[in-house]
Amino acid sequence: MAVEKSRRDFLGMAFGGFAAVGGVIALGAMKKTWDPLPSVQSAGFITVDLSPMSEGELQTLQWRGKPIFILKKTAEMKKNASRDVVAGNKDYTVIIGLCTHLGCIPTWTPKSAQFKCACHGGEFDASGVNTFGPPPRPMDIPPFKIDGEKLVLGEEGPEYLKLVKKA
Amino acid sequence: MREFKILAVVVFFTGLIYWGVEPFAHSQMHPHVAPADFAFKDLGTNTKVGDAKVGAETFLSAGCTGCHSLNVANMPSPMDAAAASASFGVVPPDLSTAGLIYDKNYLSALIKEPTKALKVQHKFNEEKPHPMIAFYGLGGDIDQEIADIVAYLQSIAPKTLSDKEVFANACQRCHDMKYDKVFSATDKKTLTAYMGTLPPDLSIIIRAKSYEYLEIFINDPQKNLEGTSMPRVGLTQKAQEQVVGYMEKVGDRKKAEREDLGYKLIGFMAIFTFLAYLWKVKVWRDVH
Amino acid sequence: MAEIKKATGVIDWLDQRLAVKVLAKVLMTEYWIPKNINFLWAMGVVLVVLLKILIISGIFLLMYYKPDINLAFDSVNYTIMQEVEYGWLWRHVHGVAASVIFLVIYIHMFTGIYYGSYKKGREMIWLTGMALFGIFSAEAFSGYMLPWGQMSYWAAQVITNLFGGIPFIGEALVVWIRGDFLVADATLTRFFMLHVLLLPLAIILLIAVHFYSLRIPHVNNQEGEEFDFDKEAKKYQEGRTKESKVVPFWPVFLSKDFFVVGVALTGFFYLVCYHYNFAMDPINFEPANNMKTPAHIYPEWYFLWSYEVLRGFFFDVAGIAAMDIGLAAFGFANVIFMLLPFLDRDTERVAPAHKRPLFKYWFWLLVIDMIVLTVYGKLPPTGPNAWVGFFAALSFILLFVALPIITKMEAKVGGEK
Numbered sequence: 001m002a003v004e005k006s007r008r009d010f011l012g013m014a015f016g017g018f019a020a021v022g023g024v025i026a027l028g029a030m031k032k033t034w035d036p037l038p039s040v041q042s043a044g045f046i047t048v049d050l051s052p053m054s055e056g057e058l059q060t061l062q063w064r065g066k067p068i069f070i071l072k073k074t075a076e077m078k079k080n081a082s083r084d085v086v087a088g089n090k091d092y093t094v095i096i097g098l099c100t101h102l103g104c105i106p107t108w109t110p111k112s113a114q115f116k117c118a119c120h121g122g123e124f125d126a127s128g129v130n131t132f133g134p135p136p137r138p139m140d141i142p143p144f145k146i147d148g149e150k151l152v153l154g155e156e157g158p159e160y161l162k163l164v165k166k167a
Numbered sequence: 168m169r170e171f172k173i174l175a176v177v178v179f180f181t182g183l184i185y186w187g188v189e190p191f192a193h194s195q196m197h198p199h200v201a202p203a204d205f206a207f208k209d210l211g212t213n214t215k216v217g218d219a220k221v222g223a224e225t226f227l228s229a230g231c232t233g234c235h236s237l238n239v240a241n242m243p244s245p246m247d248a249a250a251a252s253a254s255f256g257v258v259p260p261d262l263s264t265a266g267l268i269y270d271k272n273y274l275s276a277l278i279k280e281p282t283k284a285l286k287v288q289h290k291f292n293e294e295k296p297h298p299m300i301a302f303y304g305l306g307g308d309i310d311q312e313i314a315d316i317v318a319y320l321q322s323i324a325p326k327t328l329s330d331k332e333v334f335a336n337a338c339q340r341c342h343d344m345k346y347d348k349v350f351s352a353t354d355k356k357t358l359t360a361y362m363g364t365l366p367p368d369l370s371i372i373i374r375a376k377s378y379e380y381l382e383i384f385i386n387d388p389q390k391n392l393e394g395t396s397m398p399r400v401g402l403t404q405k406a407q408e409q410v411v412g413y414m415e416k417v418g419d420r421k422k423a424e425r426e427d428l429g430y431k432l433i434g435f436m437a438i439f440t441f442l443a444y445l446w447k448v449k450v451w452r453d454v455h
Numbered sequence: 456m457a458e459i460k461k462a463t464g465v466i467d468w469l470d471q472r473l474a475v476k477v478l479a480k481v482l483m484t485e486y487w488i489p490k491n492i493n494f495l496w497a498m499g500v501v502l503v504v505l506l507k508i509l510i511i512s513g514i515f516l517l518m519y520y521k522p523d524i525n526l527a528f529d530s531v532n533y534t535i536m537q538e539v540e541y542g543w544l545w546r547h548v549h550g551v552a553a554s555v556i557f558l559v560i561y562i563h564m565f566t567g568i569y570y571g572s573y574k575k576g577r578e579m580i581w582l583t584g585m586a587l588f589g590i591f592s593a594e595a596f597s598g599y600m601l602p603w604g605q606m607s608y609w610a611a612q613v614i615t616n617l618f619g620g621i622p623f624i625g626e627a628l629v630v631w632i633r634g635d636f637l638v639a640d641a642t643l644t645r646f647f648m649l650h651v652l653l654l655p656l657a658i659i660l661l662i663a664v665h666f667y668s669l670r671i672p673h674v675n676n677q678e679g680e681e682f683d684f685d686k687e688a689k690k691y692q693e694g695r696t697k698e699s700k701v702v703p704f705w706p707v708f709l710s711k712d713f714f715v716v717g718v719a720l721t722g723f724f725y726l727v728c729y730h731y732n733f734a735m736d737p738i739n740f741e742p743a744n745n746m747k748t749p750a751h752i753y754p755e756w757y758f759l760w761s762y763e764v765l766r767g768f769f770f771d772v773a774g775i776a777a778m779d780i781g782l783a784a785f786g787f788a789n790v791i792f793m794l795l796p797f798l799d800r801d802t803e804r805v806a807p808a809h810k811r812p813l814f815k816y817w818f819w820l821l822v823i824d825m826i827v828l829t830v831y832g833k834l835p836p837t838g839p840n841a842w843v844g845f846f847a848a849l850s851f852i853l854l855f856v857a858l859p860i861i862t863k864m865e866a867k868v869g870g871e872k
Contacts, residue, residue: 033633034645040635064636065745103746107363170493177495177562189733195834196751212637346533367741371532375740386626421536421543428544429728436724440717443710446798450710454490454696 045154047147050087058108060097063153067097068142069104069115070151071126075111080127083141083163088149095128095139106139115139175262203386205404215311217318225315228305231262234298238262239323252354255298256361257340264336266317266324273401274317278302279309285398286389290363330413333406338369341397346370347417362396373411373418381411433450457805460611483506483705489676490702497715498563499706504716505556510655514550515542520601522647527603528580528742547727547735554734555723557757560588568795569818571679571805576672578599583665585793589721590657592758597650600643604739609752611638611646612745615871617765620782637745679805751835759832760825764788767828767848769841784848791855798858801866812868813861824850 046063052061053072061068071093073084084091099106099117106124107116115124115133122133129138141164145157210221226232234251236244238261242250251258265274281299282291291297304312328336334344341358343350345368349356359365376384383390383405386399402410415422462468469475488496519539521530535542564584567573573581595612600607615632619625634641673684681702691699702708726734733756737809754762765785771777793800801811808815827847834840 034631034634036630036633036635036641040639040641044636065639066637067746106747173495181558184779184826184829185733187826188759188833192830192833301524323635346537364747374532375737377737402657407539424729425547429724432724432728433721436717436721440714441722443714443717446708447714450706454707455700 045152048151048153049149050090050092050151051149058110063142066142068153069093069095069097069108069128069139071108077126078138083127083129083138085141085144085146085151085159085163087146087151092151093127094141094144096142098139099124099135100130100137100139101133101135102108116137131137177407182336197380197391200383200390203383203407205270205386205403205407207270207273207284207401208277210272212272213310213314213317215308215314217311217314217316217321219315219318219322222315222317222322223320225305225312226319226384229302229312229316231316234259236261237263237323239325248352249354250368252352252357254356257298258351258353258382260336260340262320264324264328266319266321267326267328268324268333268337268403268406270403271321274320275313277401278313278316284401286387286400287396289394290396294371328406328409330409333409334413335403337400337402337406337410343368344370344413344417360433364396366397369414369418371418373414378411381414382407385410416436433448459773466605484703485688485692486670487684487691488674488704488708489680490700491676491678491680492674493677494715495562495566497712498559498566498710500709501559501716501719502556502563505552505559506658508548508552509556512545512552513651516549516734517651522644522698522723524603524643524743527601527643530704531602532740536631544727547731550721551727551731551734553598554725554755554757556591559719560591561757564588564792565822568675568821569808570675571799571807571811572675573796574799574802575805579667579668580665580672581796582793583668584659587661587665588792589659590654590661594654595649595757597646597753599653599739599843600646601650603643603743605741605743605747605749606736606739606752608638608743608745609748610754611642613752615642615755617785618784620779639759651808660765675805677807679807679810681805741840753833754818756829756833760828761785761788761831761832761868763828763832763844764848764851765838766832767844769836769845784852790852795858798855798862800859800863803866804869811865813865817858817861820850821854824854 044064046061048059048061048070050070050072051128053070054071056074056077057072059070061070073091073093074081077091079091083093085094086092097105097115099122101117101122104117106117106122108115113126115128117123117133117135121137123131124139125131127138128141130136142153143156143158144160145152145155146159220234226237232242232243233236236242236259238265244259244261246254247282248258269277271285278301280301282288282297283295287297302309304315323356331347333351335349338351339349339351341351341362347370351366355365372381378389384392385402387399389399457471459471462471466475516531516535519530519535519542521527531546535546537543567581567584594608600611615629615638617630619629621628630636633639634645684701687699687701690696691701691703696702736755738751741749748804754758764787765781768780768784769777772780801814808818824847827843828851831840831844831847836844
């Protein structure tokens with residue numbers, strides 16, 4: 001009698017366990033259904049060729065839905081060792097163009113070499129550092145990698161990691 | 168009775184929350200601004216009395232038709248919409264109705280100093296000039312010449328306009344009204360570059376903003392939205408009311424039906440409640 | 456196999472196959488409710504009515520709504536509001552009912568807290584009720600996203616951002632929830648799925664359990680009195696209805712509920728047609744723009760107290776970032792009500808707050824604190840507002856820390872008596 005009971009138990013447990021494993025695998029598949037689509041994932045990486053930029057030029061592009069400002073610094077613009085992105089021996093400001101106060105997009109005013117935010121009067125210098133008004137911190141630097149004179153947004157290259165540690 | 172006391176407590180706390188979250192909070196977020204000024208006092212007054220007949224000549228010599236059409240006098244615009252958009256950023260308005268919908272005082276000031284009247288001096292200066300050049304006069308008394316031009320415009324303008332026509336003349340060069348299938352003639356790309364941002368479609372603006380806000384805003388955009396690119400267009404009070412009336416027609420077309428049905432729904436529920444009360448009393452009579 | 460005889464009528468026909476007569480007795484005519492109650496006991500039925508209104512109005516909105524970021528706004532504000540016959544009515548009803556249902560949920564919840572209807576056998580009623588509050592909150596949040604206005608977008612952006620605060624998996628979790636790096640079309644369509652199917656199913660299931668959990672412990676009464684329901688039911692059935700301490704659910708309890716529902720709906724339709732901006736915020740009549748943040752973003756009123764706990768802690772303490780303290784406090788606030796039955800250490804007595812020497816102060820302090828949190832959650836968090844918010848948020852946490860202590864004291868006094 002006792003032997004029969006334990007055999008029945010073992011079979012029942014094996015059956016239940018197997019069904020449960022199937023359930024977990026199904027949940028894994030469901031988790032993947034929620035993942036961003038391939039078209040979205042690939043758009044997470046953008047390569048920008050910096051060489052055709054002229055000094056003082058500001059380039060704006062979208063990366064992961066956010067505006068990115070790339071400014072090729074002129075000789076007059078102050079260097080900022082902890083924020084400058086150096087590519088091909090030139091200094092660039094590479095920042096996410098969102099005011100760190102409430103997320104409005106500041107405007108670049110070349111005359112005063114400032115980013116000015118229309119929403120509440122916040123001001124940032126040519127390196128994206130907050131100089132006036134409500135913004136609590138400098139504009140964020142997106143993850144990037146330098147590839148010669150090309151900038152790859154989305155990848156955390158060694159230069160990015162160095163800057164983030166410095167900041 | 169105890170139940171009335173409980174009801175009073177519930178009503179009190181509900182009212183307190185409502186007051187704090189709605190009227191009080193909104194008064195904190197939108198501090199009081201000065202009411203609309205339809206006299207445009209900040210622009211001073213042109214004391215000269217204009218002569219419309221003289222004004223017709225002055226108008227032609229003043230160069231206005233270099234950019235503006237005057238359809239009522241068979242003077243079409245010199246460029247088509249695409250070319251005008253590219254040259255000026257926005258298609259310059261036709262002036263046929265200007266004499267009716269814009270304030271006389273405002274028009275005088277506008278012709279003499281466009282950026283001041285439009286209140287866009289924060290955006291335009293010598294390095295970046297406004298597309299409308301100021302009138303420097305034809306050699307005579309400039310204020311008299313301007314008064315004559317304004318008198319001329321007033322004389323040729325129609326006596327009345329529909330709400331939609333006022334909107335078309337005053338607002339449509341920048342703003343769409345897609346729910347009424349009305350679109351700006353200006354090219355959207357040049358307009359965005361000119362204004363810094365694309366002027367929003369106004370189809371549902373009447374629900375997005377209150378009457379009070381719109382009345383003050385249209386009259387002087389800088390009051391509620393300092394630094395905005397939207398110019399002060401100088402509408403008279405009547406014309407502005409017509410613009411808002413049009414906005415309501417497009418954005419809240421079902422208002423009349425809603426207000427009418429409201430009475431019926433409340434009336435029905437009131438009778439329902441009364442009957443429910445009677446039935447409750449009957450059922451509970453044997454139970455209390 | 457039941458013995459089927461020739462039916463004497465429709466009811467008898469159904470009864471022979473579905474036992475409808477017994478069912479009616481169990482669910483209605485012999486479901487006994489205490490007589491010693493007030494109109495607050497009607498809130499449950501009011502909630503069911505409002506839920507029905509939400510589902511029915513939702514069904515009609517569903518016919519014309521387009522869950523696509525390019526089409527959603529106009530499908531609501533043009534097609535439904537201006538083209539569809541009575542479309543405006545369903546939309547206004549849906550928006551106002553969604554807001555009003557939370558007022559009734561809070562009244563219902565605090566009635567339960569006041570009268571001690573969460574302990575001594577009623578813990579499951581409370582737990583399923585708080586779970587319903589959570590699911591309703593998710594339902595409201597997902598629903599608000601659908602019109603794709605400025606508030607829809609930015610509320611979604613800010614709240615999904617919060618998950619980034621979770622250590623290690625936070626950033627990846629935010630992307631996974633959104634289905635994109637920012638709130639986008641993928642986010643809209645999955646929240647549409649949640650709002651229209653999954654969450655309503657969960658709500659209906661939980662309500663069934665919530666109703667079932669009422670049966671064995673029985674509905675509470677104004678004095679928290681325990682009595683023999685069977686004895687009282689027998690009195691009623693023998694005709695001594697005035698003596699009995701109970702009434703049947705149908706028709707007696709429900710007759711009073713219908714009256715309360717009538718009053719509620721009269722006010723409701725006034726709001727639907729004449730006074731709805733509190734529920735349909737003007738800011739959401741601007742189409743969503745991911746490049747432009749509105750000057751003032753705030754959640755719907757019923758989330759404000761919780762929102763204020765989140766932003767109430769605005770300075771770093773002992774090396775822990777303000778945002779992390781806020782996030783922890785927010786998590787605490789959203790879970791702590793669940794634990795109420797176990798925090799109240801006076802487990803043996805069920806009594807209304809006015810009969811409990813310490814709890815009555817605790818109750819009203821909690822009510823006032825939540826109102827302060829609600830109002831300050833709406834105000835810009837600058838200057839003195841930030842400090843009021845801080846103290847209100849701190850008080851909230853301290854109130855729940857104090858609860859076990861004061862209820863233990865009450866239990867001791869009660870025991871001595």
